[in-house]
Amino acid sequence: SAVISxxxxxxxxxxxxxLTIQCQVDSQVTMMFWYRQQPGQSLTLIAxxxxxxxxxxxxxxxxxxxxxxxxxxxxxxxxxxNMSPEDSSIYLCSVERDGEQYFGPGTRLTVT
Amino acid sequence: QxxxxxxxxxxxxxxxxxASLNCTYSDRGSQSFFxxxxxxxxxxxxIMSIYSNGDKEDGRFTAQLNKASQYVSLLIRDSQPSxxxxxxxxxxxxxxxGNKLTFGGGTRVLVKP
Numbered sequence: 001s002a003v004i005s006x007x008x009x010x011x012x013x014x015x016x017x018x019l020t021i022q023c024q025v026d027s028q029v030t031m032m033f034w035y036r037q038q039p040g041q042s043l044t045l046i047a048x049x050x051x052x053x054x055x056x057x058x059x060x061x062x063x064x065x066x067x068x069x070x071x072x073x074x075x076x077x078x079x080x081x082n083m084s085p086e087d088s089s090i091y092l093c094s095v096e097r098d099g100e101q102y103f104g105p106g107t108r109l110t111v112t
Numbered sequence: 113q114x115x116x117x118x119x120x121x122x123x124x125x126x127x128x129x130x131a132s133l134n135c136t137y138s139d140r141g142s143q144s145f146f147x148x149x150x151x152x153x154x155x156x157x158x159i160m161s162i163y164s165n166g167d168k169e170d171g172r173f174t175a176q177l178n179k180a181s182q183y184v185s186l187l188i189r190d191s192q193p194s195x196x197x198x199x200x201x202x203x204x205x206x207x208x209x210g211n212k213l214t215f216g217g218g219t220r221v222l223v224k225p
């Protein structure tokens with residue numbers, strides 16, 4: 001398995017501002033993923049972040065809105081930029097280890 | 113057609129009974145299948161992975177895979193109130209680049225004492 005932490009665990013932000021979410025894993029992993037889970041919905045992949053390369057974004061998600069950094073093999077950040085109430089969601093970091101994906105505790109974001 | 117489909121439920125089962133959850137997927141070439149449990153307000157927790165046709169048992173959980181029929185199921189034996197959660201089926205599709213998972217919508221399970 002994997003031990004994953006995220007910061008912050010929750011935040012309330014004003015529209016138009018940005019929030020950076022941090023994800024830390026207990027040991028090195030090649031692949032990290034960022035998901036969004038809107039209320040009552042399943043998980044939607046935002047992007048895949050591999051160390052040393054640009055993040056790969058899924059359809060409907062763009063780098064200007066969700067810039068991602070992956071400076072090393074245990075850490076990644078996701079920024080939610082120019083937020084609107086529609087960005088209110090849970091944001092989840094995930095890592096793959098031995099072919100299986102494990103999730104962090106999530107960041108609950110509310111945009112007012 | 114959704115790529116991964118689950119009945120949203122709720123699936124209500126009495127305590128001690130077997131809960132049976134089903135998941136179908138569209139990509140015939142898919143090789144890896146996963147079941148996650150998600151309690152309300154928590155993140156998904158991996159409970160089972162299965163890669164070959166047939167059954168795989170882990171404690172009270174049994175995953176069943178039938179690639180010819182493109183379905184994967186999860187059985188929860190001796191269901192307990194603590195099993196009340198949403199169960200997410202996830203598939204690593206062969207057509208998808210980068211090891212990404214595609215999730216179903218989840219089945220909500222309620223175990224009644």
